[in-house]
Amino acid sequence: MSRHELDGGCGAGDAAAYALGALDPAEASRFVVHLNGCAVCRDELAAFRHVTWALLLAVPQIRAPRGLRRRVLQSLPAEPRRVARRAPRAAWLAGGLRPALALGGAAMLALAVASGIELGPGAPASREYRAQVLGSSGSARLRVAGSHAELVVHHLPQPSPGHIYEVWLQRRNQPPQRTAALFDVTSAGDGDVAVPGGVEGVRRVMVTQEPDGGSSVPTTPVLLQAWL
Amino acid sequence: MSFLRSARQTRPDLRTLADEDLMALVHEGEARAFEVIFDRHSNVAFSLAYRMCGRASMAEDIVQEAFLSLWRSGARYDRGRGSVRSWVLGAVHNRAIDAFRRESVRPSVDLHVDDVAERLVAKEQTAEQVEQRDEAARVRSALQELPDEQRHVIELAYFGGFTHSQIAEMLQLPAGTVKGRMRLGLSKLRISLGDRTEVLT
Numbered sequence: 367m368s369r370h371e372l373d374g375g376c377g378a379g380d381a382a383a384y385a386l387g388a389l390d391p392a393e394a395s396r397f398v399v400h401l402n403g404c405a406v407c408r409d410e411l412a413a414f415r416h417v418t419w420a421l422l423l424a425v426p427q428i429r430a431p432r433g434l435r436r437r438v439l440q441s442l443p444a445e446p447r448r449v450a451r452r453a454p455r456a457a458w459l460a461g462g463l464r465p466a467l468a469l470g471g472a473a474m475l476a477l478a479v480a481s482g483i484e485l486g487p488g489a490p491a492s493r494e495y496r497a498q499v500l501g502s503s504g505s506a507r508l509r510v511a512g513s514h515a516e517l518v519v520h521h522l523p524q525p526s527p528g529h530i531y532e533v534w535l536q537r538r539n540q541p542p543q544r545t546a547a548l549f550d551v552t553s554a555g556d557g558d559v560a561v562p563g564g565v566e567g568v569r570r571v572m573v574t575q576e577p578d579g580g581s582s583v584p585t586t587p588v589l590l591q592a593w594l
Numbered sequence: 595m596s597f598l599r600s601a602r603q604t605r606p607d608l609r610t611l612a613d614e615d616l617m618a619l620v621h622e623g624e625a626r627a628f629e630v631i632f633d634r635h636s637n638v639a640f641s642l643a644y645r646m647c648g649r650a651s652m653a654e655d656i657v658q659e660a661f662l663s664l665w666r667s668g669a670r671y672d673r674g675r676g677s678v679r680s681w682v683l684g685a686v687h688n689r690a691i692d693a694f695r696r697e698s699v700r701p702s703v704d705l706h707v708d709d710v711a712e713r714l715v716a717k718e719q720t721a722e723q724v725e726q727r728d729e730a731a732r733v734r735s736a737l738q739e740l741p742d743e744q745r746h747v748i749e750l751a752y753f754g755g756f757t758h759s760q761i762a763e764m765l766q767l768p769a770g771t772v773k774g775r776m777r778l779g780l781s782k783l784r785i786s787l788g789d790r791t792e793v794l795t
Contacts, residue, residue, distance in 0.1 A: 379773030382780045387691060388751035388758040388773075417783045419676065421752060422642060422683040423726065424733035430640035434654050438632060438661050442625050528684030530667060548667055577688030578681070579663020585692060 381407050385414035391587050395501040398523050402503055497571070497592035504555055508571055508592040515561040517547070517571065519590070522555040525575050531589070532580045533561055536570040541583075548580050568594055613678035617671045628665055635682045636661075638726075642683055646690040646753050656693060660685040687752075694755040736786040744779030747772050 380397045383389045389397060401408050497506035497517075504522035508515060517533060525531055533547035549559035565571060572591045574584045608616065608630050619627035639660060643653035664685050671681055737745055750756045750764070758776065762769040 379770070379777040382777035383751070383758045383773050385780065386748060386751040386776055388756065388761070388776065390757050390759060413784050414780045417780050417787065418752060419680050419684075420733050420783075420787060421737070421748075422680070422687055423638070424730040424737065425638075425641045425645040426734075427637060427641045427727060427730070428644060430636045430657065431650065431654060434640065434657060435632065435636065437654070438636075438658050439625075439629055441658070441662060442628065442665060528681075528688050550672070577663070577692055578685045579660070579665075579667045581692065585695070 381410040382414055385411055385418050392501075395587065399502060402523065495571075495592040495594060497590045499590045500588055502589060504590070506573075506590045506592070508561075508565075508594075510565055510594075513564040513566070515565045515571075516558055517549075517561060517573070517592075518558040519551060519573075520554075520556050522551050522557070522589070524551060524553075524555070528578050529575050530578050530580065531557075531559075531573050532576040532584075533559060534572040534574065534584060535561070535563075535565065535568045536572060537567050538569050542572060544580065544582060548576075565594060570594065614673045617673075617678060620665070621671070631664075631678065631682075632661055635679055638679065639682055639686045642686050643690055646687070646755070647693070652693070656686060656689045659693075660689045663689070691755040733787060736783055739786065740779050740782055744775045744782070747775045748779045751776065 380389065380393070380400075384394060384397050397407075401411065492509060492511040495508040495510070497508060499506060499522075502523055504520060506517060506519040506522070508517050522531075530548045530550060533545045533549070534542035535545055536542045546562045547559045549557050551557040561571065570591055570593050572584070572588045574581075574586045574588055576585060608619075608626055611619075611627075611630070613631065613634065616627040616631055620631065636657065639657045640653055643656040643660075644650060647653055647656065660682070664682065671678065676684075737748075740748070747758075747761055747765075750761050751758065756764070758772045759769050761767075762772045765772070
């Protein structure tokens, strides 16, 4: 048994509780940050995840009600595909971004910075908003060109298994509005997603981690936000 | 109804495809491929939902919501991160936890389901399903072999959606004790199951 195990692990059982989904949201955010710098906890979590996945498969099997099949399949045509495909990265997005920003708990970056960028004759003016990343490492920028908006992220943590990042739009005095923009990140934590419908009238673009398929209302703390 | 009519006419070749190949079609919006995925995994999905909430009507809602969410996010399936079966079950699990937390609806604290019989009749089971059932029985057996206090906190957290602090309050234990039991229990399961967990997932 390693010293790490003798000590109960860095988080004293946090990897197990995290794998079981039993950490409070704030604890889970702190543990994700901790994972970035702790290979022992990463390995332990990976092993525990295999166990928890096995537990999912181990429940006694009962037959689904017959009506459920009809109910689900009938509803498919009315259910629009909400997945946001990765938009081809425009040439003007190829510029380098600032290095990853490691932020703790409630720390926030300065408010977004907007700057006009001319793209060339005939091209719509582009504005770029630096997003605040809350309680996690990483950086993000929102690029807006005409009616097109795209969120570009770097060095974000991977969503938990079975989860995805979801983009929300918030207008003045309105609750966050769901979008069709769901995205994952590469192993390096990079990703980009088009924000459907543009951001006209939007005060804040937010991202939360949600179960696969997205949620109708945010169920986890805001991971990043860009004020417009 | 036209959709159901076309579903009944599902091309036989779709049913011969592996889940991962079907997901490539789902990615393109192919509803018939999704139908095959549903047929293959709806029982295990419903079983998990029922295991978690203990009510058939709520389990149906959870499964419907999970499958529809998978339809919407089908393009995101990544075979490198696990089987389609695991992906489906992960969605059901997340949706159930979501429902518990959103609606303040909780399953019974007593999550033992040993009295729930295996109700899938043998004639409906393929060889693969039989193998999965046997593997599942081995995992259940390993879970049952845990000391009660470790199994209980794992079941409350994973199938009940309770946080460690809620469990600590419920059982009148220090939070550290609950997390310690979770860690010990998962570590023992990891040893008991060995490489089988990777095969299962």
